[in-house]
Amino acid sequence: MFQLERIFPFIGVIALFQFFLFDGMIVEPSKRLVWLSLVPIFILSDVIYRVFAKGIQKQEVNRYLGALIGVLSFALYVLRDWIDIPVVSGVNPEVGYLSRLREILLLLIILFAFAYLLQVVLLEIGKSSLEAQTSLSFSKNTLLQNALLGFLILLPILVAINYFAIKRNYNFDLSSKGKFSLSPIARNLLKQIKKETNIIAFYPRPLEADGDSNTYALTRVRTDVEIFLDQIRAENPLVTVQFINAYVETDLAKDYPSAANGTILIRSKKELLSEAKTPYAEEKISIKEPGDLVEMERKIISALFTVTTEQKKIYFTVSNGERFGLSFRSVPNEQINRFTTNLRFLNFKVEEWGFSQGWPSQLPSDADMVAIIGPSIPFSPEAREAIQKYVLENNGKLFITIDPRGKESFDWLLSISGLKFSETPLIELVEKPGVVVAKRIQDHNLTQFLSNKDQGVLFPFSGAFQSVSAGKNPFLFKSENLLESGFDVFADSNQNKKMDGAEKKENFIFSTLLTPLSLTGDKKGRIVIHSGTSWLTDQFYLYTSNAAFSTSLVTGQFLDEAITEIPAKKDEASVVNLSDNQKLVVWALGVFIYPGLILLVGSYYVLSKRKSKSYA
Template identity: 40%
Template sequence: MKNQLTHRILSWASIAFLLLFFPIYDSFNGAGVRWLISLTVLTTILASAALSYLGFKKGEKEINLLISAGLGIFSLAIYFLRIYLEDMTLQKAGTAPVWIDSLREFLLVFLVLSVLGSAFLGILREWERSSFENQSSLKGRKQSLVRDFFLGTGILLLILIVANYISVIRNHNFDLSSKGVYSFSAEAKKILKQIPEGGEVDVVAFYPRPLENAPSSDKSAALALRRIRPDLEILLGQLASIHPGFKVKFINADVELDELAEFGQVSNGNILLRYRKSGSIKGPYPEQKVSVKDKSELEDLERKLVQSFTNVTTKERKVYFTQSNGERYSQVFQNLPNEKLTRLTAGLSFLNFKVDGLGFQNNWPPKVPDDAEFLVIAGPTVPFGPEARLAILEFFKKKKGKLLITVEPKGGENFDWLLEGAGYAFVKATLSQIPSQPGLVVAKSFRKHAIEESLSKKDNGVVFPYGGYFEPKAPKDPQNKDLDSYILLETGGDSYLDVNSNGKQDANDDKKNVPIALILRSANQVGLPPVNSQDPNSPPSIPETKSEEEGRAVIFSGTSWITDQYLPYAANYELAGATATWMYQDISLPAIPPKKEEIETVSLTDGQKRAVWILGMFLFPGLIAGLGSIYVVRRRRVGQSDEK
């Protein structure tokens, strides 16, 4: 009797533990806890199988329970094999064999069938056991056994409900779309799992419900947003299964006004990512918005989310603005509202940068503070002295520091001492593009780069007023060229050199597409074409390296575009923020493929169309009529033979 009770407990426990294993295993990140859960489930299944085998030796046939245990162990083996293949894909990134994903999907089918088969056979065996005991027991004992069986079945159903609830909370589902539209790629999961210990990322999506209307909302825009929300709920719901630190919430900004107090000015069609460190109870928090207002924008949503996640979760870094050489951050411009950098510094603080000034109080020049990781030199009007130049070069090249530089064409500092190492020189000139607005250019000609990839408003261009440009210039000594350079942004073919600065293209004003933003790096990583490039005419892209292993600098040929007057226009704000965050970016967004569903079309020739028409009009109806006639004739013959 005691042996039968042990059999029954282990049998029910093995079924329950196997069903609960998969949602519970992914709920923990610690390796020790996961090993403990795995060993517990495996030990229970093996113990149940061992008792069944020993009972079989004694003549008690429990083949169903043995097969159930075997399928349970087989399902665990498949599960861990799929995890191993996923880790292999993440480690090898783009070099992983393409057959791995197909193999994981194939194994998933066997995993589901094995789990269901194991649970079904286990329950079937318990049913058989109860039925057999009922037949060989007294009436009272029979009632007790029936009650115990239904009680056990009820407990199992309760466990199934709990397992289903946990699965819903963890949002385990299967993406059957061809491009994985409703799930994150392996590369994205690898990045999104890297939430700092104890931190949380709030993902707040502002979208109306499918059947919800607001009088103040734009009807056409609201309809498009209502269509997007169900897809977003599926995709964003996956974040909780990637890491428990993600907290997803949906708010209708036109209706749920009481929920908007902590988010400031927001509108529907945006997704806000906000990072809260461990123990932080009061803002402001690092946050960034992602705009998705049309179904087509879902194709690049994964890449934008990963970029925003990286921006807000990066560790806090100290950024210094130099202010001793007449820069925009100095006291000289604090009384000029349009020339200040208040909006830029506020934006950097939301990207987890701690902003401070670098001037005489910090013994600058020539000493760069020891805790400086990032220097912003915004439009110096007074040239740097030899000591300051040497300190900046040492910070950039030897200490692998980061520089964001904007040249002031009206000032005396042209940074030729830095550009010489990259084979470029700054040219003072007036560039115009828009009639009657001399010196104003809307630059849209971006080169392929991680900074450009993260800009959602790049088609609007960058409003770039009162700037010069860069031109190639070989250094006097070839050994002085020790920096790699790459063009980030050009003016475009519509701009021209406005010699008279009158906003008109005169006879001697030539159209010129010139660089206005350069990327400089201290490592030899720039200018190489992609290894797997399919288009040999496409511009080379920069392979990503570890940001801590190289100095990075982005230099612009103008300063006014980042001032409070022009920063809100077009893609100016995005470009400034993306440039700052790229300084510490070690990921490559092109490695995350866009989720674009390709609809394959089939064109039929005239002969194929005729064949389809004949099949549909004559062959299939004739075949059905012929088979029906044969069936009717045979039935009649059978009936006549029975009568005789």
Template identity: 25%
Template sequence: MKKILQFAGLAGLMVFALGVLVVVVQQKLTTIAAVHLVGGGVMFVAGVAANLAEIKEYLGRRSVRMGPQALLQAGILLLVLLLINIVASRHDRHFDTTDRQLYTLSPASEKVGRSLPGTVRVIASLPGGGSTEGRQRLQLYANTFPKFDLTVIDPDKNEDIARSEGLPPHAGAMFKYQNRNIWITKFDEVEITNALVKVTREFTPKVWFTIGHLEPSLKDDSPSGISQLAETLTMQGFELQSVDLSAKTDIPPDVSLVAIIGPAMPFSEYEIKLLDFYLSQGGKAVILLDPLLDPRAATGLEKFLAAYGVTADENIIFDPQSHLSRDTSGLWIIPSRLSEHPISAELSQPRLVFYMGRSLRAAEHPPLGVEIIPLISTSTSAYAKTVDLDNVQRMSPEESRAYYERLLGPKDAGQPSAFDLGLAVVRRHDAPSWKKASGLDQEWEMRMVVFGGASIARNLSFSMPFNYEILTNSFNWAAGSLELKGIAAKKRGGDRLILDENQMNMILYLSVLILPEMFMMVGLAVWWRKR
């Protein structure tokens, strides 16, 4: 019986320790933990009481009296570990082992952070310490960029600081530079980098979005709307305005660019003249034209673009090889060639998705002073089908429907070839020095980006990371905001394991209680037999 109690005392001590561990992990006393604490305590007390004489004899041995030396050695080891942690905390180094590089800054963020014109003060207000991920990302910026001055406070404990800095009561970060303040509530890379750009930028780019030709609304959150584009540009510091050009007498010089997204009705001659005059004075534009499937949807912009050496073909592009896997028609094209232009050269991945695109062609001999640069092109396996607009106009609705079913089918593909889907157009005007000195003339540069399809701007496709990048890059390049390019939001993959409370408790008990107890019991039994 005495031997059994000796064994029970050792086992009880281990069971009690495991019960304490479960309470610490779960932050509450559960029935299983209570059973371990009470049962282990009773077993340990019984074992000590039954073997009190042997314990006194054991403590009197010379080997036990040497215990203080062992404790001293353990203390020295702990001190060394403490010093190592102090050095590591002051010389922070991190290694990003996530498959999506969640804690590695993109080249665009690196460029923005290293070109800051001055020190940007960032006061992070994180009640209760905030999320670990958000704090780590802010700290990553502070460790990477010397001009990123980060201060983290708990507004509940530092009310005077929060009040003096003008911080809102909820969690977020205030970016301060000179007399400008930017407040963010999310700590994604795109949010932080955009805040750096907005707070240090000397001006706010103004964008006019044309309306009156069935263009999608900036507030339309349907799949065919462009609300996500509007939200993103606003977040990047653009001032957006929906404008009917027919009601304007001119386009003011303070308008950074004019955006025309997927019009489906003609522009008047007056509107085209207004736009042409604006561009002739160094204006900027981003134009996205859907395929022309109905003569009534002719916008008149095709003729306008031709004056700048750009031909928007009346066709639809298919690609039977390079397209989305779920698409059997080849209409969801994945362009395979990107140029070295600033818009397309630094995409995080060369993967875009175009739906219902039309080809664009650059003139072999563009007008004087005009330079046309292809941005994105299809693979050489793509082909074009031309829409017979004259016949479509004379067809009945039933005939028109049958015609398009044949047109969108896989037959009669024609000769495969590579087609341009995006072009960047630049026109420079160099004024003579004497005219510049006298104020009679000045140098300017017209910039225009043209895409053969508005699908990349619509909510259905815009959320695809690389469509997002090339479109935001286009707006920033056209507006002259070269310091900022699109940054794809990094998200964790879909490999998380979602468990309910019972499943989590089962894993905890198996890993912390049941399996360790089984191994300890076996170990004690083996030790006892050898003893």
């Protein structure tokens, strides 16, 4: 009887916790019914045994209450499992009052289970102490009381530590280059964000459905993304993070029309909703493979600043036959509605600037950037002077595209920059004359956050820039190439749509950045100029990387320069090259010296033991 009384209480505890561990493995209805019937019997086994052996005793009331708590924990678990919602396409199990009820039940299950465990342990300790009482019984009781008191004091301390650890999310990054932690630059930049911002990461959970995409790759990436986003959330409480499986949780994903697994959406509500066509400033980042994690920190910090900084104004000129004006309203494919819509999503306010606003005598004083898209009519000397003054004296920013079919070649601007414009048609494939995919996106601060650069930019029906050493000296601007064609394109000089004669394939400059030459560095104006316009129109804007390339050249000019200094999270495996002699030494150590040393030490130990026994 003595042994059974000691065993039965722990059988109940083991049965309850084993049930929690292995319940999900039994799914057949008949087996599950037996399983659910046996567990409460094991939990009550101690009470059943004592009632049959000794009857109901008043002094065992605490034991009866403990068993009742254990059964209650089991019953609540079964109830929680019964009201569970299966994960199906279009239904999110975390939405609605049932999810809150299940959270409350989970808390009660944990509390009752641990109360049952503590009750059994304390009863058995008390019983053992009572049985072993001697003349030192008072000291033993005091020792038990002190142990219980210490436990009760330690418990709230552990709970408090756990609470603050969750709230502050302290992480210990043991990687050599801080792969799993924010850089000091990023931490300082995050403190500058003063607006509520939402980060929505679209990734499947492990073993969760993900359509036709590579679920395994995305679940691998999700872990690193979670670690990084949790640190951002802990660093700035204004940033909230949410994970959604765009394929399964369609009820949540419907609020994000462009949602796709493997992307991260950063959005912040605009300040002037009455004037905004879209309520949120948004930017999307693609993180689909482990290689994308290298630039993830810089991309997310850049996107956070893009959507949270104050709204910028971009004025589009409309008086010289530009794409933004009324000239192309009857030709939808030649308009730039998709480009301007993208800018509005990025928290830019788009306005026009024409004769009624004071053009061409001056450009707007409150402009953060002026865009001149494909003018077909040459600018007057007064307009040219206003444009140069805006950049050189007012440190303004310009975004210009040239239309080879128009009469404005901007030679008056290119000639003071060491460039000239050639409108000769370009051909990459003879079957598609004029259609060129520019494959060389240069490494630059304006393009560093572009993903999938290898896709290139579809740059059809354009001319090209050429570098010249002669011109109006001294040059007022220096040029930095941003986009080049690659060596698969030739200029069709005789326009017979094939390569012949002196024509040859070579590299052409399509986009360049012009910055004023200044010894003192006080001139900070910028001009991004492109040798074509069709690539930006609605007809071609959604191809390859056109949209991302165009917006990066705009947003990149307003980013904090510190963002470019955030180090890449690149794993650099140190490679050690051994000489032939070093390899021989390593081989000899492993094959002879270490085994021989172990043999010698072992032999010495055995001989020493034998000698000590012989002397004894």
